[in-house]
Amino acid sequence: MTDITIIGSGNMARGIGTRAVAAGRSLQILDRDPAKAEALAGELGAGVTSGAAESVPAGDIVVLALPYDAAREVVTRFGAALAGKTVIDITNPVDFTTFDSLVVAPGTSAAEEIAALAAPGVNVVKAFNTTFAGTLVAGSVAGLPLDVFIASDSEEAAAAVASFVTDAGLRPIVVGPLRRARELEGFQFLAMTLQVNPAFESFNWNTGLKVLV
Ligand SMILES: NC(=O)c1ccc[n+]([C@@H]2O[C@H](COP(=O)([O-])OP(=O)(O)OC[C@H]3O[C@@H](n4cnc5c(N)ncnc54)[C@H](OP(=O)(O)O)[C@@H]3O)[C@@H](O)[C@H]2O)c1
Numbered sequence: 137m138t139d140i141t142i143i144g145s146g147n148m149a150r151g152i153g154t155r156a157v158a159a160g161r162s163l164q165i166l167d168r169d170p171a172k173a174e175a176l177a178g179e180l181g182a183g184v185t186s187g188a189a190e191s192v193p194a195g196d197i198v199v200l201a202l203p204y205d206a207a208r209e210v211v212t213r214f215g216a217a218l219a220g221k222t223v224i225d226i227t228n229p230v231d232f233t234t235f236d237s238l239v240v241a242p243g244t245s246a247a248e249e250i251a252a253l254a255a256p257g258v259n260v261v262k263a264f265n266t267t268f269a270g271t272l273v274a275g276s277v278a279g280l281p282l283d284v285f286i287a288s289d290s291e292e293a294a295a296a297v298a299s300f301v302t303d304a305g306l307r308p309i310v311v312g313p314l315r316r317a318r319e320l321e322g323f324q325f326l327a328m329t330l331q332v333n334p335a336f337e338s339f340n341w342n343t344g345l346k347v348l349v
Contacts, residue, residue: 141195151272219257247317259293277344
């Protein structure tokens with residue numbers, strides 16, 4: 137039995153994988169290049185397994201650590217093989233040709249588009265799109281644990297992700313149904329533009345979005 141599968145072996149796979157190991161979760165890394173998956177698994181810890189992206193994910197939670205288009209393709213390809221699993225969409229569907237808008241239309245979100253492609257019984261959760269990869273490796277910004285905003289139409293799936301986030305030493309904030317992903321994606325798009333804004337010299341993909349009380 138495996139708790140979490142991460143598809144992709146890039147920056148976010150490393151960040152979320154680091155937190156999964158810290159949480160004591162069993163972890164599998166899949167990648168279109170199995171050698172890259174194996175390398176990241178070896179880096180993350182002795183018990184972490186790896187394989188090719190064609191393999192059906194073993195984890196109860198499946199993290200799509202992929203660009204938006206690739207995440208769509210993977211959910212479509214696996215179809216009913218993901219039924220009963222919690223699938224986390226972490227994407228920020230930014231139009232990188234202009235860096236001035238999202239590629240999803242107003243009134244929807246990447247998460248909702250991915251959910252529309254998923255087979256019945258797949259529980260899509262938006263999470264981790266507002267946490268930069270490097271901050272996930274550290275688990276904190278400015279000495280404070282990261283907030284992880286979670287949106288889903290499945291209370292059970294949102295709770296499963298919140299439990300993982302808590303055990304990983306972060307603070308889960310369940311914000312509501314999957315359509316709240318629209319705000320989470322817009323929110324993070326704004327945060328991304330600030331990283332490249334010369335007015336904020338110290339912002340270098342090292343900031344965090346946090347609710348303080
Ligand atoms: N980086 C951040 O701080 C951050 C924060 C929040 C959310 N996100 C979101 O997280 C996702 C991953 O970002 P990242 O920074 O981890 O990117 P990354 O470092 O470039 O890693 C992307 C991974 O996806 C794989 N991939 C790319 N195109 C693919 C395709 N067509 N089919 C299958 N696999 C493919 C890559 O494989 P190869 O190595 O073979 O190309 C790589 O393993 C994106 O949707 C991004 O918007 C990123």
